[in-house]
Amino acid sequence: MSDTPDPGNPNGIQIGDIYEDCSFHPVLCTAVDEVAGVVLSGVSLIDGSFPRSCDALHCGPIRIRVEEVMTIKQDLEGYARRRKEELRAGDDI
Helix, strand or coil, rough: CCCCCCEEEECCCCCCCCCECCCCCEEEEEECCCCCCEEEEEEECCCCCCCCEEEECCCCEEEEHHHHHHHHHHHHHHHHHHHHHHHHHHHCC
């Protein structure tokens, strides 16, 4: 396995990983489609909705730890608000 990140999947998210999608849901990755870019699909660990899909490059999904899922589930709106602020602050750099 190479230590060089895949430019289409910079965070290296794979099946079985938990990632934050572009709606700030923690999602269990169930598929990685590399035909037209890298599209991640999975099941929301908040409400069970599926398929939840994100472009690994353009949506900016990040891996999250399983320990964080219950905290996020308790206050998804508050978590999403904090993450949006963090992302805005990162754009100002």
